[in-house]
Amino acid sequence: MTEPTGLRERNKRERRRRLEDVALELFERDGYDKTTIEQIAAGAGLAPRTFFSYFATKDDLVLADYTDRLHRILDELDRRPTDESAWDALRAAFAAVAADYEAEADRLRRRFTIMAHNPSVFARNLQLQATWEQALSEHLMNRLGSDPGDPTPRLLAATALAVMRASLQHWLTSQQATPLPTLVQRAFDQLGVGLNRIADPAGRGSSSR
Amino acid sequence: MTEPTGLRERNKRERRRRLEDVALELFERDGYDKTTIEQIAAGAGLAPRTFFSYFATKDDLVLADYTDRLHRILDELDRRPTDESAWDALRAAFAAVAADYEAEADRLRRRFTIMAHNPSVFARNLQLQATWEQALSEHLMNRLGSDPGDPTPRLLAATALAVMRASLQHWLTSQQATPLPTLVQRAFDQLGVGLNRIADPAGRGSSSR
DNA sequence: CAGGATATGTGCAGAGACTGCATTTTTGCA
DNA sequence: TGCAAAAATGCAGTCTCTGCACATATCCTG
Numbered sequence: 001m002t003e004p005t006g007l008r009e010r011n012k013r014e015r016r017r018r019l020e021d022v023a024l025e026l027f028e029r030d031g032y033d034k035t036t037i038e039q040i041a042a043g044a045g046l047a048p049r050t051f052f053s054y055f056a057t058k059d060d061l062v063l064a065d066y067t068d069r070l071h072r073i074l075d076e077l078d079r080r081p082t083d084e085s086a087w088d089a090l091r092a093a094f095a096a097v098a099a100d101y102e103a104e105a106d107r108l109r110r111r112f113t114i115m116a117h118n119p120s121v122f123a124r125n126l127q128l129q130a131t132w133e134q135a136l137s138e139h140l141m142n143r144l145g146s147d148p149g150d151p152t153p154r155l156l157a158a159t160a161l162a163v164m165r166a167s168l169q170h171w172l173t174s175q176q177a178t179p180l181p182t183l184v185q186r187a188f189d190q191l192g193v194g195l196n197r198i199a200d201p202a203g204r205g206s207s208s209r
Numbered sequence: 210m211t212e213p214t215g216l217r218e219r220n221k222r223e224r225r226r227r228l229e230d231v232a233l234e235l236f237e238r239d240g241y242d243k244t245t246i247e248q249i250a251a252g253a254g255l256a257p258r259t260f261f262s263y264f265a266t267k268d269d270l271v272l273a274d275y276t277d278r279l280h281r282i283l284d285e286l287d288r289r290p291t292d293e294s295a296w297d298a299l300r301a302a303f304a305a306v307a308a309d310y311e312a313e314a315d316r317l318r319r320r321f322t323i324m325a326h327n328p329s330v331f332a333r334n335l336q337l338q339a340t341w342e343q344a345l346s347e348h349l350m351n352r353l354g355s356d357p358g359d360p361t362p363r364l365l366a367a368t369a370l371a372v373m374r375a376s377l378q379h380w381l382t383s384q385q386a387t388p389l390p391t392l393v394q395r396a397f398d399q400l401g402v403g404l405n406r407i408a409d410p411a412g413r414g415s416s417s418r
Numbered sequence: 419c420a421g422g423a424t425a426t427g428t429g430c431a432g433a434g435a436c437t438g439c440a441t442t443t444t445t446g447c448a
Numbered sequence: 449t450g451c452a453a454a455a456a457t458g459c460a461g462t463c464t465c466t467g468c469a470c471a472t473a474t475c476c477t478g
Contacts (some may be wrong), residue, residue: 052465122339127335130331191368258456265436267435
């Protein structure tokens with residue numbers, strides 16, 4: 001199934017999670033910069049050298065599950081009917097993912113705080129988002145059947161991610177006053193009219209409205 | 210005028226530029242990672258320690274004039290008539306800046322290459338763009354007279370930058386087939402219908418409440 | 419269940435970015 | 449010219465991250 005093997009994998013996962021937990025705690029207590037990898041490894045009962053076989057960099061500790069998230073979005077996008085306009089599909093996919101975020105508002109806020117105080121982590125976050133943009137963009141290229149030279153998919157991807165980011169930020173700083181999916185959908189709608197026109201596969205510009 | 214003093218400032222500028230030049234050259238010849246700060250400093254006739262009084266990090270070397278660019282955008286934005294919709298103003302401002310970019314396509318391409326191969330530089334680039342987003346967002350808040358809780362300015366800023374980034378990338382990878390300002394304006398137009406509705410100061414489209 | 423194949427953990431040595439501090443050199447100016 | 453501010457430099461040290469050799473744990477096959 002989703003379990004390739006037994007003990008070995010289990011331990012690996014276990015240690016990885018332990019490293020994350022210890023790190024988050026130390027980061028919050030002493031600050032990101034003041035926390036050394038040596039301390040983190042010690043806290044997780046591992047040798048410093050071993051840390052780097054779990055995380056490539058210290059930054060990655062904070063953003064461990066990003067790849068999962070990306071796959072989540074792409075899956076959600078695949079689940080949308082093909083006759084739906086790309087923009088509407090993005091809207092729905094991001095709203096669905098936004099719902100996931102609701103469940104872990106706390107964890108997100110902790111990260112957000114660390115990121116806000118640590119340029120390198122923040123930068124790493126953006127960098128990961130850029131890989132999302134790339135992946136999303138390719139995905140949309142297929143969906144739209146556009147050729148590689150067409151900037152439209154990239155534009156759509158970049159815009160959708162910008163919407164998500166802006167919504168997320170607003171949501172976190174506003175103490176989650178409005179549900180995130182609502183914010184996301186609202187933002188998508190604000191931009192929707194123009195984009196539906198260009199991203200509707202059937203060409204009949206009638207979708208969100 | 211803009212010259213606070215004579216020789217001292219002059220030398221400082223000189224050395225800064227020399228560091229940049231040497232660095233770019235070495236980066237291209239030996240690769241970013243293989244080039245040490247010691248080498249760069251030596252090439253510019255300075256002590257290694259001195260490097261850090263000119264650039265905070267190695268990354269910054271590649272992205273030296275970013276702050277200037279930001280100011281350029283904000284100035285251009287200020288120059289737009291106040292009865293113009295925010296989106297149209299952004300369109301015009303970015304198109305104007307895009308024209309600047311045309312003049313230095315070569316330099317941009319060199320940077321682009323370095324960034325494409327070096328995650329940390331790329332990340333730093335994104336990080337700087339995030340500060341732009343912040344600044345732009347505040348600027349727009351004033352222009353629109355919206356209150357701090359309104360996500361619209363941030364959404365506008367994020368989207369505009371996404372447009373610029375996507376256009377720039379497309380422009381560089383397509384060998385500058387189409388003039389950048391044209392690409393930028395076209396992309397803005399693709400998104401424009403929905404955004405004009407919300408970002409029109411005249412308020413015809415029931416702005417953000 | 420033995421025992422080799424393989425994955426994983428660990429210690430060591432070291433490169434290289436970056437910092438704080440004390441000191442020297444350069445430049446601006448009275 | 450000579451003094452004060454600014455800039456350059458040297459030095460010691462911290463920390464992240466890497467390569468390599470070796471130890472240990474896990475798995476799998478016979």
